[in-house]
Amino acid sequence: MEKKKPESEIHPVEGEKGFSGKKDDIQSPAVDQALSDLRQKIDAIDAQIVSLLADRQHVVGHVAALKKLHNLQVYHPAREEDLVFIRRQQAAKIGLNPDFIEEIYRTIIRRSRVLQTSSMALKSVRAGGIVLLVGGKGGMGRYFQECFCRAGYQVRILDKDNWPDAGQLCDGIDLAVVSVPIDVSCEVIRNIAPFMPVKAVLCDITSIKEKPLEEMLKVHVGPVIGLHPLFGPTTSCLDKQIIVATPGRNDDACQWVLDQFVTWGAVVVQSDAVEHDDIMGIVQALRHFATFAFGQFLRRRRISLSRTLEFSSPIYRLELGMVGRLFAQDSSLYSEIIFASEQRRNLLKDYIMSLHDNLEMLENENKCLFEEEFQKIAEWFGPFGEQAMRESTFLIDKLIERF
Amino acid sequence: MEKKKPESEIHPVEGEKGFSGKKDDIQSPAVDQALSDLRQKIDAIDAQIVSLLADRQHVVGHVAALKKLHNLQVYHPAREEDLVFIRRQQAAKIGLNPDFIEEIYRTIIRRSRVLQTSSMALKSVRAGGIVLLVGGKGGMGRYFQECFCRAGYQVRILDKDNWPDAGQLCDGIDLAVVSVPIDVSCEVIRNIAPFMPVKAVLCDITSIKEKPLEEMLKVHVGPVIGLHPLFGPTTSCLDKQIIVATPGRNDDACQWVLDQFVTWGAVVVQSDAVEHDDIMGIVQALRHFATFAFGQFLRRRRISLSRTLEFSSPIYRLELGMVGRLFAQDSSLYSEIIFASEQRRNLLKDYIMSLHDNLEMLENENKCLFEEEFQKIAEWFGPFGEQAMRESTFLIDKLIERF
Numbered sequence: 001m002e003k004k005k006p007e008s009e010i011h012p013v014e015g016e017k018g019f020s021g022k023k024d025d026i027q028s029p030a031v032d033q034a035l036s037d038l039r040q041k042i043d044a045i046d047a048q049i050v051s052l053l054a055d056r057q058h059v060v061g062h063v064a065a066l067k068k069l070h071n072l073q074v075y076h077p078a079r080e081e082d083l084v085f086i087r088r089q090q091a092a093k094i095g096l097n098p099d100f101i102e103e104i105y106r107t108i109i110r111r112s113r114v115l116q117t118s119s120m121a122l123k124s125v126r127a128g129g130i131v132l133l134v135g136g137k138g139g140m141g142r143y144f145q146e147c148f149c150r151a152g153y154q155v156r157i158l159d160k161d162n163w164p165d166a167g168q169l170c171d172g173i174d175l176a177v178v179s180v181p182i183d184v185s186c187e188v189i190r191n192i193a194p195f196m197p198v199k200a201v202l203c204d205i206t207s208i209k210e211k212p213l214e215e216m217l218k219v220h221v222g223p224v225i226g227l228h229p230l231f232g233p234t235t236s237c238l239d240k241q242i243i244v245a246t247p248g249r250n251d252d253a254c255q256w257v258l259d260q261f262v263t264w265g266a267v268v269v270q271s272d273a274v275e276h277d278d279i280m281g282i283v284q285a286l287r288h289f290a291t292f293a294f295g296q297f298l299r300r301r302r303i304s305l306s307r308t309l310e311f312s313s314p315i316y317r318l319e320l321g322m323v324g325r326l327f328a329q330d331s332s333l334y335s336e337i338i339f340a341s342e343q344r345r346n347l348l349k350d351y352i353m354s355l356h357d358n359l360e361m362l363e364n365e366n367k368c369l370f371e372e373e374f375q376k377i378a379e380w381f382g383p384f385g386e387q388a389m390r391e392s393t394f395l396i397d398k399l400i401e402r403f
Numbered sequence: 404m405e406k407k408k409p410e411s412e413i414h415p416v417e418g419e420k421g422f423s424g425k426k427d428d429i430q431s432p433a434v435d436q437a438l439s440d441l442r443q444k445i446d447a448i449d450a451q452i453v454s455l456l457a458d459r460q461h462v463v464g465h466v467a468a469l470k471k472l473h474n475l476q477v478y479h480p481a482r483e484e485d486l487v488f489i490r491r492q493q494a495a496k497i498g499l500n501p502d503f504i505e506e507i508y509r510t511i512i513r514r515s516r517v518l519q520t521s522s523m524a525l526k527s528v529r530a531g532g533i534v535l536l537v538g539g540k541g542g543m544g545r546y547f548q549e550c551f552c553r554a555g556y557q558v559r560i561l562d563k564d565n566w567p568d569a570g571q572l573c574d575g576i577d578l579a580v581v582s583v584p585i586d587v588s589c590e591v592i593r594n595i596a597p598f599m600p601v602k603a604v605l606c607d608i609t610s611i612k613e614k615p616l617e618e619m620l621k622v623h624v625g626p627v628i629g630l631h632p633l634f635g636p637t638t639s640c641l642d643k644q645i646i647v648a649t650p651g652r653n654d655d656a657c658q659w660v661l662d663q664f665v666t667w668g669a670v671v672v673q674s675d676a677v678e679h680d681d682i683m684g685i686v687q688a689l690r691h692f693a694t695f696a697f698g699q700f701l702r703r704r705r706i707s708l709s710r711t712l713e714f715s716s717p718i719y720r721l722e723l724g725m726v727g728r729l730f731a732q733d734s735s736l737y738s739e740i741i742f743a744s745e746q747r748r749n750l751l752k753d754y755i756m757s758l759h760d761n762l763e764m765l766e767n768e769n770k771c772l773f774e775e776e777f778q779k780i781a782e783w784f785g786p787f788g789e790q791a792m793r794e795s796t797f798l799i800d801k802l803i804e805r806f
Contacts, residue, residue, distance in 0.1 A: 031473050038466050039482070043489070045459045049452055050490055050504060054497040056448045063441050070434050079442070086446070087453055094457040100514050101453060104507060110800075111503050230716040244714060269713055279714045282706050287722055289761075290697055296776060297757045299783045301750075303685050306787075310672055311647060311682045313633040318798070319690055319725055322718075324791030327784045331777035335770045345765045347704075352758050352765075354700045358692075359755055362748045367738045373699060374734035380702045381730045384709075388727030395721070397513075398801045 053108070057115070064116040068123060074116040074265065075240075080109050110239070117239050117265035124151040125259045130173045134158045134192055135180035139233035140205060144177060147238075147264060158192070170195035175257060177227075178204035178212070182336045186215045193219035201254050203227050207280065208340050209246045209273035217248050224248030225257065226273060228280070229266075239265040246273045277341070284337050285344045286351060288326065292334065295323045314396040456511070460518070467519040471526060477519040477668065478643075483512050513642075520642050520668040527554040528662045533576045537561045537595055538583035542636035543608060547580060550641075550667060561595070573598035578660060580630075581607035581615070585739045589618045596622035604657050606630050610683065611743050612649045612676035620651050627651030628660065629676060631683070632669075635732075642668040649676045680744070687740050688747045689754060691729065695737065698726045717799040 067074060084105050091101035131148045133141050136157035148155045156169045170176070176196060180188045185206045193216075196202055202220040204212045205227050213226040226246035235241055243266050245258055258268050271279075298305070309317060326334070339345065361369050378385060470477060490508050491501035534551045536544050539560030551558045559572045573579065579599060583591045588609045596619075599605055605623040607615045608630050616629040629649035638644060646669050648661055661671050674682075701708070712720060729737070742748065764772050781788060 031469065034469055035466065035475075038462055038469070041462045042459060042466075043486075045455050045462070046486070046490060046508075047493060049455050049459075050493050050499065051497065052448050052452050052455070053504070053507070054494075054499050056445060056452075057499060059441055059444045059448070063438065063445075066434065066437055066441070072438075083446075083449070087449060090450060090453050091457075094454065096453065096457050096460060097514070100510070101456070103510050104456070105449075107503070107506050107510065111500070230714070242714070242716065271714070275710075276714070279707075279711050282701075282704075283711050283715055283719050286700075287719060290693070291722075292773075292777065292780075293758045293761060294693055295780045295784065296761075297689075297754050298685075299780045300757055301685075301753075304682075305784070307678075308682050308686050311633070311645070311674070311679070312686055313645060315725070315728075316686045316690060318721075318795075319694075321791035321795045322722055322725070324784050324788045325718075325795045327777070327781040328788030328792040331774040331781070334777065335773045338773065339768055339770050345768065349762060349765050350704075351700050352762055354703055355696045355755050355758055358696060358699075359752060362752050362755075365742055365748065367742050370695075370738045370741065371734040374695065374730070374737065377695075377698045377702045378730040378734070381698065381708070381727050385727045385731030388724040389731040392721075392724045392728045395724075395798050395801060398798060 056108070057112075060112045060115060064119045067116065068119055073262075074113060074120055083109065113265070114237050114239050117237060120263055120265070121147065121150050121238075122152070123263055124153055125263055126174060126256050127152075128154075129175065129256075130154045130156065132156045132158055132169055132173045132176040134176055134178045134188060138179055138181075140229070141179040143233040143235075144179065144205075151260070151264075163191070166192065166195045170197065170200075173197060173200050175201045175203065178202075178206070180206075181332075182206055182208060182340055185212045189215045190219055196220050196222065198222045199253070201225065201257055203254070203257060205229055207284065207337060209244075209276045213246055213248050213273045223250040223253035225251075225254040226276075227257075228276065237265065241266050242269055243267070244269050244271055244276055246271055246276055277343070281344050281347050285340065286347060288334055289338055289348050290351070291323050291326045292338075295327055298323070315392070318392075318396065459511070460515075463515045463518060467522045470519065471522055477516060477523055486512065516668075517640050517642055520640060523666055523668070524550070524553050524641075525555070526666055527556060528666055529577060529659050530555075531557075532578070532659075533557045533559065535559045535561055535572055535576045535579040537579055537581045537591060541582055541584075543632070544582040546636040546638075547582065547608075554663065554667075566594070569595065569598045573600065573603075576600060576603050578604045578606065581605075581609070583609075584735075585609055585611060585743055588615045592618045593622055599623050599625065601625045602656070604628065604660055606657070606660060608632055610687065610740060612647075612679045616649055616651050616676045626653035626656035628654075628657040629679075630660075631679065640668065644669045645672055646670070647672050647674055647679055649674055649679055680746070684747050684750050688743065689750060691737050692741055692751050693754070694726050694729045695741075698730055701726070718795070721795075721799065 064074075066072070084102050087101050087105050088098035091098045131153045133145055133148075133155060135141050136145055136155075137159045141157070141159075145155050145157065156173070158166055158169050162169070170192070173196075176192060178185060178188055178192065185204055189202075189204065189212060193202070199222055201223040202216050203225045204216065206212045207228055209226045209228060213224070216224045216226070225248050228244040228246075229241070230243065231238070231241040238261070243261050245268050247254070247270070261268060305320070309320065312320070338348065360366075361373075467477075469475075487505055487508050490504050494501045494504035534556045536548055536551075536558060538544050539548055539558075540562040544560070544562075548558050548560065559576070561569055561572050565572070573595070576599075579595060581588060581591055581595065588607055592605075592607065592615060596605070602625055604626045605619050606628045607619065609615045610631055612629045612631060616627070619627045619629070628651050631647040631649075632644070633647065634641070634644040641664070646664050648671050650657070650673070665671060708723070712723065715723070741751065763769075
């Protein structure tokens, strides 16, 4: 959609305010004219650049068609790095900042990859495959329905309202994907198993893996794999999105499911269920709980968010954005993640107690203790701290650029 | 600096691996040739684009020179928005995604602004001005020394080692900037005041404002203003960086100091000292303390950061990056911020107790209570949540693009 045209004039050079808040030196018509001429030159160059970007996209379309026809992968890190390298060199030679050009080209390359990937989205790795989505009316169910449909699979939906048809719906399927809330996933797995063809792959996409995987192995004799997509139903493109795979039984027979996600642009990370659940306790439960508790405190104190934002460095804006983002989403999703297991609830209780240990330090104004503790943590973080500094500085620049 | 050339061949089409991890369909030389031809076309277009960006930068150089000569401001929001609007329109007409083109142009515009601003950095708003930096050997002191020197000011440094020369150093100055740690700022203000010329501006850049401002007003009879730059000494360009100004006495006589920061590209936010300290308690002390406590817990549990990162959605990567970033910086800076006042320490103790209140909810597996609380907070956040969602989604895309 096109943005609304701003109400200002195109080149309002007259009456511009100077930095002192006073009127600028009186601007002669000659200066006006000179500025306007230069801006016209810039506009002409910009028109050419955008036109060349359209030409480029046209050629990329041909590349995508060729790759699709010959089954070549879209993401080609070496070609991308070479392309960036060559443009950096050119930039340096003609007086442009190579980092600036790299930034521009990372955006162009990503766009090109997304276009190619969305063309690949139409590609199925298992011609004529039939997929059953169990719980297909939830957010992720509908999302996968669209993905599999677009790729040419026959997709069937089994939800609360059509369980009597389960037998018929399971007839001849290649894959059943269980996509239901955590607290009913084991029950649904038990209910669907009797109808599963022996050769069909059974998988679930629950955000915990140990119990559902155990259950699937117990009730289905055929190929089993646990999946945990680390993206939500609002993800517009699977490009570089991560999906964790915890193998269950007969990996070879499950491979095509993973291949399909890779074709869509996703990255598959292999793990076992215990490690997965352990790490997700930190990555999801702890992180979300900490964010929840922070937002909770801001509300209790009735902090003026808008005024704090006016006073904020980009980093605070980004951090407050992370908090705000959580509360713009579905509360039941987060309560499921946080209350998923006793192990998780204990982790969170430990976190509360760890925070509580700092009370005395604050009461005693013990700056030394704080600095000692800070140093120890900094050492433990090691080189990650520096890397985080670089990455977040890059993002802060992006934030300044945009907002 | 140029990046090291990747070791791969430029276009390694042979032996490419397909998404299944198996070899691609055997690639005919004809396909190789077709792909290579298309890539050459892309490279030719890219060479033209980069060359046009160099032409553009050249014209922007002329605009900057003109603006500097005639005292026009660099940041011109209306012109920037119009430029983006026109390119979006062109994009839509010729089959390009307007958001993609806007993204490219936000990067180009920022670069253009940074180039113009750095040319403005050479401009002084008070010809022949003399600036004394008190505590000039600290990080911010050295940073301001460079800024004022480049703009053509005569800059003098007063630090621990040359206090006996204070009288001489203060002779004829237009401005004294007190840039010392929080806990000695009032003392230093008292010590410098007797040497200050009556007409000279006295300011400090302490991150709390109430006490230093009170002290400056007490000991100096001339113009007084409190400043708090919300950026650190590693900021490469003041473009859009925020500096809070808390007026003290004789605002007109202080105005040139603010004008100088605006000339350098910064944004001045006005506040009174009490409000400033209140808000900074949240923006700095609370946020940093929460981040500190999170890192502290990760270390206590000896979490494998690298493995959690492999499993991470971009949002977790960003959040962990915020934590890592803190610990890559100076511990004394953070202890000063956190222990700055009793009011702050009490705020942090309240935060700990607020978190502690959730223990029972976790122990009782009270998901309902969690969801109720979540809803209340979400309502309180209001439209900010949606905005944060948009902004952080934009950044996540940037993160995927880059890393």
